[in-house]
Amino acid sequence: MQAFDRQTRNILSPIGKAAASALLLALSMSAQVLAEGGDIQLSAGGEIAGATIQVPGAPDRIRIPVGQITADGGRLPIFRPSDPLRLLHDLPQMEQGIQFGDVGEGRAIVWSRCDRPARMWVEYAFNEQFTDSKVIRGPHALEVSDFTVRQDLVGLPSGKDVYVKVWFEDLTNARNKSEPVIGRFHTVGKHEDIRFVWGGDTAGQGWGINEAFGGMRIYEAMRQVKPQFFIQSGDSVYSDGPIEASKPAENGQIWTNLVTPEVSKVAETLDEFRGRYKYNLLDANLRRFNAEVPQIWQWDDHEVVNNWSDAKDLANDPRYTLKEIPVLIAHATRAFHEYAPLRPHTAEESERLYRKISYGPLLDVFVIDMRSYRGPNTANLQTQEGPETAFLGEAQLKWLKKELKKSRATWKVISADMPIGLNIGDGVDANGQPRWEAIANGDNGPAVGRELEIARLLRFIKHERIKNIVWLTADVHYAAAHFYDPSEAQFKDFSPFWEFVAGPLNAGSFGPNTTDGTFGPQVVFAKAPPAGQANLSPYAGLQFFGEVNINRKTHELTVDLKDLYGASVFSKTLKAEHGRDPD
Numbered sequence: 001m002q003a004f005d006r007q008t009r010n011i012l013s014p015i016g017k018a019a020a021s022a023l024l025l026a027l028s029m030s031a032q033v034l035a036e037g038g039d040i041q042l043s044a045g046g047e048i049a050g051a052t053i054q055v056p057g058a059p060d061r062i063r064i065p066v067g068q069i070t071a072d073g074g075r076l077p078i079f080r081p082s083d084p085l086r087l088l089h090d091l092p093q094m095e096q097g098i099q100f101g102d103v104g105e106g107r108a109i110v111w112s113r114c115d116r117p118a119r120m121w122v123e124y125a126f127n128e129q130f131t132d133s134k135v136i137r138g139p140h141a142l143e144v145s146d147f148t149v150r151q152d153l154v155g156l157p158s159g160k161d162v163y164v165k166v167w168f169e170d171l172t173n174a175r176n177k178s179e180p181v182i183g184r185f186h187t188v189g190k191h192e193d194i195r196f197v198w199g200g201d202t203a204g205q206g207w208g209i210n211e212a213f214g215g216m217r218i219y220e221a222m223r224q225v226k227p228q229f230f231i232q233s234g235d236s237v238y239s240d241g242p243i244e245a246s247k248p249a250e251n252g253q254i255w256t257n258l259v260t261p262e263v264s265k266v267a268e269t270l271d272e273f274r275g276r277y278k279y280n281l282l283d284a285n286l287r288r289f290n291a292e293v294p295q296i297w298q299w300d301d302h303e304v305v306n307n308w309s310d311a312k313d314l315a316n317d318p319r320y321t322l323k324e325i326p327v328l329i330a331h332a333t334r335a336f337h338e339y340a341p342l343r344p345h346t347a348e349e350s351e352r353l354y355r356k357i358s359y360g361p362l363l364d365v366f367v368i369d370m371r372s373y374r375g376p377n378t379a380n381l382q383t384q385e386g387p388e389t390a391f392l393g394e395a396q397l398k399w400l401k402k403e404l405k406k407s408r409a410t411w412k413v414i415s416a417d418m419p420i421g422l423n424i425g426d427g428v429d430a431n432g433q434p435r436w437e438a439i440a441n442g443d444n445g446p447a448v449g450r451e452l453e454i455a456r457l458l459r460f461i462k463h464e465r466i467k468n469i470v471w472l473t474a475d476v477h478y479a480a481a482h483f484y485d486p487s488e489a490q491f492k493d494f495s496p497f498w499e500f501v502a503g504p505l506n507a508g509s510f511g512p513n514t515t516d517g518t519f520g521p522q523v524v525f526a527k528a529p530p531a532g533q534a535n536l537s538p539y540a541g542l543q544f545f546g547e548v549n550i551n552r553k554t555h556e557l558t559v560d561l562k563d564l565y566g567a568s569v570f571s572k573t574l575k576a577e578h579g580r581d582p583d
Helices: 001-016 015-029 219-223 270-280 283-290 326-337 394-406 453-465
Strands: 048-049 098-103 106-112 120-127 136-141 150-154 161-170 181-186 194-199 229-232 246-248 254-256 295-297 355-358 363-367 410-413 425-428 434-436 469-473 478-486 496-501 521-529 544-550 557-563 568-576
Touching: 001 410, 098 161, 098 181, 098 355, 120 150, 136 150, 181 246, 194 219, 219 544, 270 326, 270 496, 363 394, 394 453, 478 557, 478 568, 496 557, 496 568, 521 568
Parallel strands: 098 295, 194 229, 229 295, 363 410, 410 469, 469 496
Antiparallel strands: 098 106, 106 150, 120 136, 120 161, 161 181, 194 544, 246 254, 355 363, 425 434, 478 496, 478 521, 544 557, 557 568
């Protein structure tokens, strides 16, 4: 009944702890639902009927409307009059709500999770009344996938609102059904403006779900701008960051967290990695956001462990009893693919994350993976390319060049999990030399190390005359706008471009990082903690997301960096350069 307690806590708070506990006990142990409809009444014996709730010790009867569970968990999971008498705990539960993912080109992934073996059912229509709806018998939710499932909707028309109901049918002979969770999303039309948001870094540095603060409030701020989709730019969870019940914050404040056993330590087992995703989905803001805004997921390091590659060494990290990085990667990868609402790749490379998602003639989104194919973190000063300088890897780089050249969309957004020209360190090596986590190496010189691979990509884009490329990223926990200018660079054989950084979404605030001059990044804007301060809590307000708007008439692309409250702290409008006009 823990999940039910979470859903009803706010509703029942007026009756006091003792009365609420009595009600929850009655519901969990002996509550029976009478098929009378309307509201409900709980007698001292624990039966539900009538119009109000009355429990021992409650000064007044409490009215609670009957209805479906919405994505924010705002109503009690009361049975419908058409249901037979049954115990509340007999029904399958959908505690994590629903998510939509990879919506584009007439398709959409619907994701959900049940609490037991069950079959997923999906109903969708193009109106709120669900007239002329289509019902799909979805896959089985089984223990092997932690009861997570996804269904691909195909043949969807463009430019339509799609209304979705999801429920689960118990695999027992009784075939009890969960209450449905309802959501909606929009398929982008050929002649529509485009709006989307992006960001990364959720529940990091021990700053988890603080209900007294309003939970992960930035997700509600993003929902309020009504985006057509969201790019989750990585660090969707912090598997390497324990979350405690309370934590000192700046100015003498105390940050209080919801906690679960799985987040009380670093994740090592598969269930502990899964628990990180379930933890985030305790937040009502996030569940409400997920039920309305389709997502595009990629990952970075904290889904596994800080700054990981195959060469990561945990021998001196006492927090880990499991030292084998490949095993941790395997567990983390499995959990990520179970909980991310992404469309699985083919069996040729089932765990592949890099992909292109098209949104008509105005936009193609290229999702890249800067983590899975990289070499080890080194001093990053190699003068020739080789296994140690790999970052995207040859196969992914070849794919990206090919797809960029093929694209006929006006704007080509490259969604990266790390910035290009910021110096991001990873301690020192055995010789005391700085070791680098991203592309840059702090030397401000010609392209070397991982920069060689990026130089090849940028040179290709210039020589193939591919226009209107914008890079979006997160990772560094502050907001920034960078203009890469070949006239200011050591490596000059590329066309100028913009890179925008957003985050964190609910994590510690850091920065700003220094820049490396190889590709000539000019810091046009940055908003980060004051000098000498780091790892500020969300109380400080330095949480940021990015919003992109593309005008279908002018083809202009406008980027706004927005804060925790939805206020724009920076805006830049880019004009399309010789782009192909939409049909």
